[in-house]
Amino acid sequence: MPWFTPRARASRSHPRARAQRLDVLIGILGFFTVMAFLQAVLLEVRGEDAVVAVLTLVACLALLAWAYRARRRTGV
Amino acid sequence: MTADLATAPPADGHLSQQEFRQPKTGWKTTRLYAGLTLIVIWGLAPFYWMIVTGLRDVGFTFDTTPWPTHVTLDNFRTAFSTDRGNHFGQALVNSVIIGVVTTAVAMLVGVFAAYALARLHFPGKYLVLGFILGASMFPGVALVSPLFQLFSSINWLNGYNYQALIIPDISFALPLTVYTLTAFFAEMPWELEESARMDGCTPGQAFRRIMLPLAAPGLFTTAILAFISSWNEFLLASQFASAKTQPVTVAIANFSGAQPHQEPYTAVMAAGTIVTVPLIIMVLFFQRAIVSGLTAGSVKG
Numbered sequence: 001m002p003w004f005t006p007r008a009r010a011s012r013s014h015p016r017a018r019a020q021r022l023d024v025l026i027g028i029l030g031f032f033t034v035m036a037f038l039q040a041v042l043l044e045v046r047g048e049d050a051v052v053a054v055l056t057l058v059a060c061l062a063l064l065a066w067a068y069r070a071r072r073r074t075g076v
Numbered sequence: 077m078t079a080d081l082a083t084a085p086p087a088d089g090h091l092s093q094q095e096f097r098q099p100k101t102g103w104k105t106t107r108l109y110a111g112l113t114l115i116v117i118w119g120l121a122p123f124y125w126m127i128v129t130g131l132r133d134v135g136f137t138f139d140t141t142p143w144p145t146h147v148t149l150d151n152f153r154t155a156f157s158t159d160r161g162n163h164f165g166q167a168l169v170n171s172v173i174i175g176v177v178t179t180a181v182a183m184l185v186g187v188f189a190a191y192a193l194a195r196l197h198f199p200g201k202y203l204v205l206g207f208i209l210g211a212s213m214f215p216g217v218a219l220v221s222p223l224f225q226l227f228s229s230i231n232w233l234n235g236y237n238y239q240a241l242i243i244p245d246i247s248f249a250l251p252l253t254v255y256t257l258t259a260f261f262a263e264m265p266w267e268l269e270e271s272a273r274m275d276g277c278t279p280g281q282a283f284r285r286i287m288l289p290l291a292a293p294g295l296f297t298t299a300i301l302a303f304i305s306s307w308n309e310f311l312l313a314s315q316f317a318s319a320k321t322q323p324v325t326v327a328i329a330n331f332s333g334a335q336p337h338q339e340p341y342t343a344v345m346a347a348g349t350i351v352t353v354p355l356i357i358m359v360l361f362f363q364r365a366i367v368s369g370l371t372a373g374s375v376k377g
Contacts, residue, residue, distance in 0.1 A: 020202045023200070023201075023202030023203045023205075023206060024202050024203075024205055024206035024209065025206060026203055026206060027202065027203040027204060027205060027206015027207040027208070027209065027210060028206045028207070028209055028210035028213065029206075029210070030203070030206070030207055030210070031206075031207050031210030031211055031214070032210055035214070
């Protein structure tokens with residue numbers, strides 16, 4: 001199972017490649033965070049039930065924060 | 077001596093180019109062709125069944141004979157007939173208009189965006205790519221309700237308002253175009269552009285005169301993908317199309333039979349066959365342009 005050996009793992013995780021992958025991930029999460037934010041604001045302004053929208057927004061923000069931290073740790 | 081050298085196996089154990097190109101024989105060939113046959117049958121079977129049913133007499137719609145029986149062209153006539161309120165001919169024209177405009181706009185914007193993303197170095201480049209990828213992942217059904225409200229309020233849902241179908245289609249075709257072309261431009265040799273710049277071209281001239289012609293295969297392939305995605309779009313078109321702007325996908329879904337509540341399967345299949353033909357013609361027409369390796373060996377003399 002070479003996929004799980006430390007060497008194989010190390011070769012897959014070049015800092016620059018990892019940073020690029022995380023940039024793409026942040027972009028995707030960013031898009032969905034913006035959408036969730038718009039949805040939450042719209043529902044709040046209209047006075048409708050926005051619990052699910054806000055929870056979705058919080059989840060997106062948490063994932064975005066995790067991805068951003070991971071991106072900064074790459075040092076690139 | 078020369079003959080000995082020619083027939084002797086290579087010292088490093090690797091196959092020569094000539095040996096590599098020699099066709100495989102025996103069991104491997106059989107497996108290869110069996111696999112290819114299976115894939116071709118798998119891919120073409122639905123289309124074949126569509127043609128067979130389209131050519132079958134209405135009274136034998138559910139006949140399961142695998143080859144054409146009770147052959148008639150009446151279904152094709154019925155598809156184009158306006159007696160039952162079907163406007164298939166007009167819908168074909170509408171689909172062409174929507175598909176061509178969507179593809180043209182998506183390509184025009186997509187080429188510049190993709191070139192910038194592939195060639196320029198700026199912070200957050202991959203962030204923008206991720207954002208575009210995220211936009212392409214967004215479910216289309218989520219856009220139906222807000223877009224319906226918007227288009228309804230600006231009076232786009234009646235008459236010849238093709239923009240109500242073209243603009244949402246562009247939003248789906250553009251991420252596809254940008255992402256595909258970015259990958260294509262990134263693989264092109266940088267030295268070509270640098271050589272053009274050294275010969276006195278401005279960045280714009282290098283792009284227009286050198287890179288764009290060389291990117292023709294990628295551009296054609298991407299344009300065909302964008303056109304197919306627009307041609308086959310149903311969800312948004314079913315909501316935003318008026319009677320005058322409905323594309324073929326919606327027109328076929330609205331086909332009415334001779335009796336109320338009777339689904340005209342054979343006419344639908346005939347119409348489906350007609351709809352598929354332009355795509356096949358387009359791919360065959362641009363087949364010569366869709367060649368890989370146009371830039372291979374262009375740098376090293």
